[in-house]
Amino acid sequence: MERTVVKIENLVKRYGDLVALDHLSLDIQEGEVFGLLGPNGSGKTTTINCLLSLLSFDKGNIEIFGKKMTPVSYDIKKEIGVIMQNVAVFKELTVYENIDYFCGLYITDKVKRKQYVEEAVSFVGLEDFLKFHPKKLSGGLLRRLNIACGIAHKPRLIILDEPTVAVDPQSRNKILEGIAELNRNGATIIYTSHYMEEVEQLCTRIAIMDKGYKIAEGTKDELKRMIKNTETVSIEILGLSPETRAQIAALPHVYNTAYDGEKLTVYCSGGKHNLIRILDILQKQDLSFGRVYSELPTLNDVFLEITGKALRDKED
């Protein structure tokens, strides 16, 4: 039977006139990798800060492991690991000393802590860098150290707040693999990001946020089923006549088309063989075309259809 690890009910957080969280409710079950997806400023980090009792909130209730979370809930905090996008380590201490320090904030028993630190070192693969100071580590190794500092005390709930921002693709993959392994080892994960690919790859359930609202929640398939679009067909083609485009738009299951003079995009809702039917029309008109590809909807399409804007900000 699934147990609720985190329960957020009607959470409201205001900064003056700005409503940062607007009646947010979430239920996160044990063993889940729960994704909080949304653009910058959507309220992901505020949710995390409220969850950790680092921020007070105006209304609502937060329970973790079935107990009300307050700033003095040290027994709950003991079970939580936090990994931020910033590398939060002492540059004056070595890799080992850093992990030992942060683990020691939770585990006081020296023998147990030594074992935990060694396991964390092994988990992130920093065995060869134990005596290195952070400034001598590469960006990827630093991220691994950051993760080790957050998980060394073996928390049951791990919160990762955009841990892959400004990380190279190779290190990003390693981080994602590590998170999946932590989940396999029994930890419940809350993962915030504005990278939809990561969230799709990693998370078992996802909440999409915008302007403090939860605009959708479910598994990735459930989210995709919430929208009209089931397939997007793109064809590189020159000189497409309005009549041909109208013929394509009239096909069953096609609900929208777009053409920019070089590429035709056809949005389909349900149905099978949409691509073949579109190509048939083009061949009958004796039109030559370049690359053709068919895409299933992404979380960005979900976000786009619900909010009318792209998930990823321009600066990202």
Next chain:
Amino acid sequence: MQVFNAFIKVLKKKLPGSIIYVVVFLVIAFPMAMNTANDVDIFEADRLSICIFDEDDTKESRALSACIGKNHDLVELENNRNAITDALYYETVDYVLIINKGYSKRLADTQEQKLFSSYHMHDSYGTVFMEQFLNEYVSAVRAHIAGGAELFAAIQSTEEALSQETKVTYANFLHDDTNTDYPTNFSYFFQYMPYILISVLMHSLCPVLLAMNRKDIRFRTNCSSVKPNAYMVQIFAGSTFFIIGIWTIFIIAGLFMYGGLYQGKAWLAVLNSFLFALVSAAITIFISSFEPSQNFINLMTQVIGLGMSFLCGIFVPQSLLGDGVLAAARFLPAYWYVRANDMLAGKEVYDGTQFAAFLAIEAAFAVVLALLTLLIRRLKYSGANLLKVRF
């Protein structure tokens, strides 16, 4: 103890710079404290090496030579230009005086014609000294003649007047022989201590406090199961350990200069220095609450350390400072530290009540700074400000 241990580990990385400060201070302080005692009450007029060629050879000119010979060393040289210039070049002689022929006659007639010729190093100390003496001598003789004295009697009166020794007294550096518990020379060691305490604490403690309170580290700590009070207590314990450690090093070093265990008023100087160590720590913690950069810390170390030292009488005795400077210095803790130290060293009459008042003012500075620090931290780290921190 996890936070305390980390505090000490971070501190170790910051210590080398402070050790240099401590070593340089002790290396300078030892000889200063030792030497001042040996020559502070001895004054000796400088003696020059003078060569005189008496071309007049009268009893008046011989009287001048004898007068010069009483205060300076007379040197004999060959009377040729090469020998004289060589002697001046190699500094075997400071001044070569030629008493011109007709000196006594011109002196008696109070004529303005040249009485002397000379070979000398241009603008040297010896030249200025000697020419000042000759002017004084001739002016005095002529003053006596003008007063109706005979020439030789005038010369004798002049010699008598010039032979009187100058009485030299040492304002503020007077050695108090009765104050055996806290000798004046040893008091300089404690007098300079505020500068080094401020420098060392700001140079080492400030960066450690900044490292322990860095936003991202603090965030991680706040997320942990360590209670904020326990965290603060461990930081406080680490800071206290360091402050007392540094202060103890100076006090132990002082024992070697003192020549044994402190006695009487020396213990009061130790107490005074301990209070100032607390003031220095309060200044350091206050500065660190603004989360300054390393460059700013270095700048503030110099500004506060040197500024307070010059304004409050650490480097320059308070008796030599202007009233305006002293009035401004009253608003700085080092002023009261120096007043207390001067009182113990016998530069002021010792008054137990007043001494206690000086210590109380120092303690008040520490308390006010601590309260200001708490206020700043409360304003900075209140919940509303967390939003500004993008973790």
